Amino acid sequence: MINQETNIAGERIKSFIERVERLEQEKTAISEDIKEIYAEVKAVGFEVKIIKKIVSLRKIEKERREEESQLLEMYLSAIGEK
Amino acid sequence: MINQETNIAGERIKSFIERVERLEQEKTAISEDIKEIYAEVKAVGFEVKIIKKIVSLRKIEKERREEESQLLEMYLSAIGEK
Amino acid sequence: MINQETNIAGERIKSFIERVERLEQEKTAISEDIKEIYAEVKAVGFEVKIIKKIVSLRKIEKERREEESQLLEMYLSAIGEK
């Protein structure tokens, strides 16, 4: 019956939406936690901008290292060493 | 002694940075969870674009309600009722 | 001849830049006009904060309507009606 099928589909859609919304709320909460840390950084007299810069630099560095490590694995694999 | 002070400052900065990085990892993990949900949405044959639009629409509605509630508070405050 | 080409490119770039700068000046001028209106609002004894909140509320409502209309189009498109 069409209506029941529609309802079932509706239920599934609703469930997906609620799961996404739940996760986005968590994300927002974490963003707020991060803001609080920066407020603390400022409160103790450090420069927020600089700390942020360091964080982003470390992220880039980490990504670079991961890429290099993947590249290394690809080479090793290519010469049959892994 | 200057070096010790520097070290103490360095320790505190390091601690802030690590706390931020920990939280950003959590955020990334949640973003991946959300992506997985949308992959599932697609897998069961629903249109991801539409579900995303519904999510954003509900977010806007929520924001509107919050703004309205702020407006009410402003009114009350303006007429000295709060 | 290379120098002429360079000049031509340079002329075009200069023209783009000047067009952008002209428009940004206009934007700044409008922002100042808006500020003047709020100064007037304050001068006649209304609460600027509340007027601003109403403006932003109306903007959100407009966005909501636009999103709804996009959602409708997506639905129609999804069921092959458009």
Place this chain on the structure above:
Amino acid sequence: MINQETNIAGERIKSFIERVERLEQEKTAISEDIKEIYAEVKAVGFEVKIIKKIVSLRKIEKERREEESQLLEMYLSAIGEK
């Protein structure tokens, strides 16, 4: 009569809001014009990022010059030359 006063106030508020909204529309329109220029920049093969950088550098330069000129005026005024 209170209701009439309220209406008059309401009319004025409405008028302020509409004036602001009108100006904000103009601002949005100008922002779109700027975007179109950058689309054109890209279409003819120039790098948007670089053009934007030039625009922002020129803006900073202009502001610096204005500040210097103000500073000069302050000095002149301080020594009674203006």
Place this chain on the structure above:
DNA sequence: TCAGATAAAATCGCGC
């Protein structure tokens, strides 16, 4: 001076 709002820039993911 500082938080909150606004705008700009960079990044990411999607469809073609």
Place this chain on the structure above:
DNA sequence: GCGCGATTTTATCTGA
């Protein structure tokens, strides 16, 4: 794979 649009992040600005 690449551009395009959407999201996210960063920087600037403004008012309290």
